[in-house]
Amino acid sequence: MTTDTLMHELQTLFATQEGEIAWEAELRQSFHEGDLENVRKYLAMSLEALDTPLAQQCLSTNVRSIEFNGWDELTEAVEIHEGEPITGVTIAIANDPDTAFGKGEEHRPYMLLGIYGDEPYAFSKASAAQMIAEAGAEEGPAWAGYDEDIEVFLECEGLDALNTALVFHKERHFFRDEAPDHAPRRYVEYVLACWWRALLFHEAVQHTSRSRPLPGGIPVLAGMVDMRPEVMMVHGIEWRATLGSAAEALAGAEMPEMLPSSVITRKEVVEDKPPTGLDLRRRVAESEPEEEAAPQKKSLMGRLFGKD
Numbered sequence: 171m172t173t174d175t176l177m178h179e180l181q182t183l184f185a186t187q188e189g190e191i192a193w194e195a196e197l198r199q200s201f202h203e204g205d206l207e208n209v210r211k212y213l214a215m216s217l218e219a220l221d222t223p224l225a226q227q228c229l230s231t232n233v234r235s236i237e238f239n240g241w242d243e244l245t246e247a248v249e250i251h252e253g254e255p256i257t258g259v260t261i262a263i264a265n266d267p268d269t270a271f272g273k274g275e276e277h278r279p280y281m282l283l284g285i286y287g288d289e290p291y292a293f294s295k296a297s298a299a300q301m302i303a304e305a306g307a308e309e310g311p312a313w314a315g316y317d318e319d320i321e322v323f324l325e326c327e328g329l330d331a332l333n334t335a336l337v338f339h340k341e342r343h344f345f346r347d348e349a350p351d352h353a354p355r356r357y358v359e360y361v362l363a364c365w366w367r368a369l370l371f372h373e374a375v376q377h378t379s380r381s382r383p384l385p386g387g388i389p390v391l392a393g394m395v396d397m398r399p400e401v402m403m404v405h406g407i408e409w410r411a412t413l414g415s416a417a418e419a420l421a422g423a424e425m426p427e428m429l430p431s432s433v434i435t436r437k438e439v440v441e442d443k444p445p446t447g448l449d450l451r452r453r454v455a456e457s458e459p460e461e462e463a464a465p466q467k468k469s470l471m472g473r474l475f476g477k478d
Contacts, residue, residue, distance in 0.1 A: 177352065178220055184353035184361070187346060194399065197365060201401045202302055206373055213366055222359050224335055228366040236328030236374035238281075241382060247322045248285070248385050256318065258293025258301075259388055260284040263326055263371055264395035265337060276334045281324040282395060284317040291316075293389060298404035301391050305402055328374070332367055336360065364398045372403050379406030387413035 183189040200209050217225040248256045263279040288294050291304065291312040304311045336342075341356040375392045384390065387409030393402035 178216075178355060178358055180216065180358045180362070181352040181355060184344065184358060185346070185351055190353075190361075198399070198401050201368070201372065201403050202299070204298070204376075204403065206369065206376060209369055210373070213362060213369060216362055217366065220355070220359055220362065222355075224339075224359050224363050227332060227335060228363050231328075231332050231366075231370060233370050233373045233377070236326065236370055238374070238378055239325040239327060240323050241378055244283070244285075244322045244324065245382065245384055247320050248388065251318070251320065253318065254287040254289065255294075255386070256285055256388060257288045257386075258286040258291070258296075258313070258391065259384060260286070260313075260391045260393075261324060261375070262393050262395045263329070264397055265333070267396075276330040277337055278330045279326055279333050279397070281326050283322060283324050284313075285320050285322070286313050286317055289316065294410075298389070298407050301389065301404050302402050305391060305393075326371070326374075329367060329370060332363070332370070336363055336367060339363075361398075365401075368394060368399055368401050372401075372405070375403075375405045379409075383409040383413060385413070387411070 180193070183193055197209065197212075200206075214229060217228050244259070248259075260283070262282045264282060265277065265279055286293060293301070293313075296304070304313075339356075339360045341354055342360055344353050344357040371394070372392060375390060379390050383406050387406065389407040389410060390405045391402060392405055394400050
């Protein structure tokens with residue numbers, strides 16, 4: 171039997187919108203919890219089972235090739251900022267809405283950047299779970315519109331080829347009007363590749379924030395704007411207790427107005443998973459591809475950057 175005739179298990183699960191939503195919800199939760207290692211294992215198994223050219227392109231894209239130009243400039247800008255201490259940063263990748271009209275060339279996602287102090291939202295005291303919950307507030311996050319006027323620009327390198335393949339993918343939508351018993355294989359391919367792009371982006375942010383943390387251990391809330399999936403994750407917060415303490419000691423001796431206060435990192439509150447019957451970690455341990463799910467909130471990250 172050829173690969174083309176094999177039914178991928180997600181084709182059956184995605185036959186209903188509820189199945190796809192449930193699959194995404196668990197996968198999204200794993201991102202929120204920072205469990206990128208198991209997310210990678212699961213998605214890699216699913217892509218290997220799919221075995222299409224795009225799946226192979228995903229698996230061959232090296233996360234180490236993804237870099238953020240301007241990160242060092244961001245670090246320097248935070249260090250020399252003379253206003254209230256910077257305590258939170260938000261970043262996101264997005265596609266130009268006119269991208270679809272520029273066929274024949276690779277399309278690099280552009281980056282959005284927000285730099286914030288503790289007014290009106292206390293980033294310095296918030297846990298990762300609290301930041302993610304605030305970002306998803308129906309009326310928008312408390313920090314929206316309060317970003318500092320600091321001229322720094324970030325650019326994401328390394329996702330161009332995969333991003334272009336997704337922009338021009340021929341089956342980005344699946345209509346279930348006639349109650350099909352399975353989803354098209356190419357639609358499953360598209361969904362998995364979108365989540366792989368998100369994984370690569372978050373792995374790159376995670377690596378950068380760990381190897382070159384922002385001053386004082388400032389947390390970085392990262393996500394995507396108008397780009398499937400709009401999944402968020404907080405990076406670098408693990409540095410806050412140690413680097414924040416060092417910053418406070420230095421501030422007391424030299425420049426108290428420029429560095430954030432030391433804070434205690436609170437234990438992240440993990441939301442209960444929906445009773446989908448799908449368990450990512452168990453399925454990874456058994457080496458069986460599994461499905462997770464997430465209902466997608468419209469322009470969730472877009473509200474962070476005023477792009478809704």
